[in-house]
Amino acid sequence: MENVIEIKNVSHLFKQHRALDGITFDVAPQTLHGFVGPNGAGKTTTLKLICTLLKPQMGQTKVFGHDVRDNVKAIRRRIGYMPDHFSMYRQMTVFEYLDFFGAAYGFTLKERNRIVGDVLALTDMDGRKDDFIQGLSRGMQQRVSLARVLVNDPDLLLLDEPASGLDPRARIELMEILRELRRMGKTIFISSHILSELAELCDSVTIIDRGKTKYSGPMEGLLDEQTETPTYRLRIDLPVEEVDAALTQIRGVLSVEPMEGRSDVRVKLDPGLTDSNQFLADIISAGLIVINFGRDQRHLNEAFMDLTEQGVRN
């Protein structure tokens, strides 16, 4: 199937500042693609190029096979862009706001009745449809913003840091909605500067720094590429101070570090001597009771730091 987004050697300059420096990546259809980079890496510029707000200066940007220079209307009909700031008519009610965009997209009254009802239900905003946007909490406003993006039933959603500034509950609810949208067959391109936030959600990821692509591919690929020493998080039914002694007896264990403020330990393994299955089997054979075992997520942040720290140092 044709890629939804194809970016090839795209560069963009703002006066003397090079915001993008030859970035290249693709996004496959019906996937959730994370777009990660530190602040000022060029994420928003890339998103604006994809959604046709910016005209590309160098390189090729294709969306649904259309060049963004030539087929602006065709692209705009099939995308929904949610910027990184709240851009809403706060004097409108939630229903008016969605109805307004429905009419602006050219839907008839009958179609709008159905569409607005659907997006309100999807974002769980039914009960607040007659409230002014002005009076809604940040999390609620973000949901309205997402509902607006869905009004034209886009095939591609471009979300610029949608979870920024939300409390943990609102974040979790937002991620649930995104999962539901992926199940509905939408392609979601989501930018963030926090990789771990996207780790559980995304099928693929692109990491950029200072306008350059540092990694682009499946999420697992990022882990494999970056993890020279596999790290696991483990909780054993023993006092923490005894865990170290018990685990260092097991073959292939390089180090055991207690995790600050928790009963868990972080264990680094020698990949040449053992793997996760063998390691788990050895623990159980040693008579230890495993309460919790999993791959340590910290390596995602480490991977991100490894890929981007050069830029930070410079």
Add this chain to the structure above:
Amino acid sequence: MNKFLALVRRALQTETRLVRGHLARCFLGGFVLWTLMTSQWQMFSRSAPGLDLFRTVTYYNFFFITFLGTAFFATAITEEKEERTLGLLKMAGVGATTLILGKWTPRMIGAFFLLSIQIPFTVLAITLGGVLWNQIGAAYLSLFGHLFLVGNIGLLCSVVMTTTTGACGVACVILVVYHLLPTVLSGLFRNTQGTFLGDIILTFSGKLREMNAFGSIGRTMTTGFSDSWWSFQVLGNLIVGTVVLLVAFAVFDICTRNEKEAGELNVFDKIRKRAAVSSNRRVWQSAILWKDFHFTGGGAWFLGLKLFLYLMLMFVFALISSGNSTRFRQNLGGILFGWSAFFLVFEIAIMSARLYRTELTQKTWSSLILLPRSSTEIIYSKLLGGFSVVLPLLFCILLSVLLIPDDYIDAIGSLLGEPVALIALSYFLLQIVLSTHLSTHLSITQKWAHWPIAVFLSAFLVIMGNVTILGCLFMSGPGTAEFVYFLGCVLTGVMIIIIHLRTRNRLIELAAE
């Protein structure tokens, strides 16, 4: 004291670094120089060229201070409110007095510099002849009194209102009322002279008129002026200005307790919501038109209220001006047309300066421009919706046509019979279009150009341009008026097209910022 000095220093440093202040002074200095040159050319055809020069410069100063001075001071506190830094300043222990004086002083210094740049030129007016030192001193003191009053009115509005736009709007309304009230009161109560209340109101109206710097400058410019510099106008302006400043101090804490976000709800939003919920009213198929009808025009209820107020105002003026005359219908028809035409220009200018600026301030422009339509279509749909603001005035003009149809037919007939008048009318209409374009362009390109500043600066620039053109017209020989107006039309048309295209391109660029 240190906090006050820190604020003044920061403001002066910022102002010094910005090019706009230097440009404004340069522009004003250049304009005075141009006026000086034209006065020198006309030296031999006029009895007192120095006085003419000084009068022109002083009146320009008066308008400059009235229009831009008010807006300049009206940004003092609201700029901190809009940037959400007022709370931080208050938490840092900066009190009302420090804050107000810290904001007021650099603005006064800036205004003083703007006036002082002209002093060397105006002194030259004495060399040209016809004006005395006494007149120059009295005129500048009058201007200072006026600046003190309008500046403090702007400052008070800045303290009371939450946004610069609101502060500028209220300050403008106060100034319009301040200038019109004496005429209205004396007209309304002229028949009650001799009664206790009538005498009080007429005396008050007379004093208010005497306090007006425009009249005071006129008296200063009469040949043989030898009064004191400290006129009633100067003292009155200083006293009222001080009272206004003290009120600003008094209400500061009450008015700055809560920070509010942009896009506050008003009573008409609540009426619209109630109507929408109760009668299931929906967004029109022309969605952008619907939006701007409600949010730029104010919606049906607001437009209805505006129509009622306009009709009341014009009816009262027709009553006052008609007196015992039997020609009330003609008078009302004329007033309906004249006032509507005046307000029409004003309303269109305000609308054009607000239309796109609001979208940019609320950061909604990018969402709108991303609709699958051409940018041009979106921009013009908004303009069409914005024009709903003039519906009440168009109704007034229609009413005027119905009241005096014969007068309209006569006017059109005589206009068509006079080609010069037709060209002149086209020229002035084009000037209005130019001014509107300029205010739109300023409002989207300059962060500081809130609508009153954008509108008045544009009007001021266009008036200046016209002074130059009319200067050329007066200096030219007979029979060249048609040519000058025609040339003016062509030049204005070219400028309109350039600004129009630049505005359109800038709007498209701004969607991506």
